[in-house]
Amino acid sequence: MKNEKFVIINGQKYNTTTGLPVPKSTVQPKPIHSIAQKSRAVYDNTAKVSANVARSSIHKIGKSMDFARSKSISRFAPKTAPTPVNPATTKKQVDIGPVKHPMAASVASTLAAKKSQAANHNIIKSANTIKQEAIAEALSKTPSKQPVKQNFLKRHSKFINIFTISILLIVIAGYFTYLNMPSLSVRVASAQAGINATYPDYHPDGYSLNGPVVYSNGQVSINFHANTGDRSFVIKQSKSSWDSSALKNQIDKESSGGTNEAKERGLTIFSYDNNTKAAWVNGGILYSITGNAPLSGDQIRHIATSLISM
Numbered sequence: 123m124k125n126e127k128f129v130i131i132n133g134q135k136y137n138t139t140t141g142l143p144v145p146k147s148t149v150q151p152k153p154i155h156s157i158a159q160k161s162r163a164v165y166d167n168t169a170k171v172s173a174n175v176a177r178s179s180i181h182k183i184g185k186s187m188d189f190a191r192s193k194s195i196s197r198f199a200p201k202t203a204p205t206p207v208n209p210a211t212t213k214k215q216v217d218i219g220p221v222k223h224p225m226a227a228s229v230a231s232t233l234a235a236k237k238s239q240a241a242n243h244n245i246i247k248s249a250n251t252i253k254q255e256a257i258a259e260a261l262s263k264t265p266s267k268q269p270v271k272q273n274f275l276k277r278h279s280k281f282i283n284i285f286t287i288s289i290l291l292i293v294i295a296g297y298f299t300y301l302n303m304p305s306l307s308v309r310v311a312s313a314q315a316g317i318n319a320t321y322p323d324y325h326p327d328g329y330s331l332n333g334p335v336v337y338s339n340g341q342v343s344i345n346f347h348a349n350t351g352d353r354s355f356v357i358k359q360s361k362s363s364w365d366s367s368a369l370k371n372q373i374d375k376e377s378s379g380g381t382n383e384a385k386e387r388g389l390t391i392f393s394y395d396n397n398t399k400a401a402w403v404n405g406g407i408l409y410s411i412t413g414n415a416p417l418s419g420d421q422i423r424h425i426a427t428s429l430i431s432m
Contacts, residue, residue, distance in 0.1 A: 355413030
């Protein structure tokens with residue numbers, strides 16, 4: 123039992139081999155180590171054994187690899203040493219970024235708001251500018267109808283031009299019809315009466331056509347009335363076989379006074395009863411002027427010559 127080793131813990135002996143407590147009656151050999159020293163010795167011994175085993179294993183693996191190399195391969199790539207890593211150049215990764223303190227964040231936001239307010243105060247628009255902008259905005263929102271009108275005129279320009287020209291032609295035709303209405307009326311009446319009656323191109327100032335042109339079988343009558351007063355005269359055109367001599371004899375029988383005779387453009391014009399009446403013949407038509415209008419000799423001659431059919 124001399125080779126037995128014991129450990130004393132709290133006054134109790136334990137066998138280091140079996141770990142069992144040793145009775146007090148047995149012979150107590152000298153203690154070898156305390157528990158801490160024994161644990162350290164066991165750890166160092168285990169570490170040495172593990173290191174020896176690892177070195178022998180690596181040596182065997184290296185030899186097996188040398189034997190496994192093919193003889194046909196004459197060159198191998200040189201062994202390169204691992205590149206050293208510079209700890210100064212490696213970038214440190216931070217799991218959590220910097221966080222600003224709540225009070226500092228509040229102060230920064232307040233300063234930013236004050237700066238924006240100052241910038242807005244520096245850009246103050248004048249009243250005129252604000253007014254112009256408001257007007258422009260209102261006009262932009264108002265629907266514009268002018269482009270629609272322009273597009274309509276553009277699309278229908280051809281028809282509009284034709285319509286405008288037609289209206290102008292109608293107006294011009296109406297104006298000339300109005301001016302020539304008496305002549306047209308006389309032509310219609312002469313066609314109905316069966317004679318070649320004409321409308322005088324001349325009538326004394328202050329007189330105008332009064333009423334429609336009256337016609338009967340072989341006779342057409344045109345009435346003129348003074349614009350002021352009750353003076354008037356009538357121009358009659360009727361078929362006749364008389365000549366100037368026969369007409370003069372008839373006028374002498376009807377007139378109560380003297381007869382005035384005048385020749386103008388191949389016509390022999392007889393005026394009587396103080397120039398309120400006149401008569402002449404031309405182309406088988408007897409022309410006569412009757413009424414109460416005091417016409418002069420010149421006016422009667424102008425009327426007679428303007429009735430000559432062309």
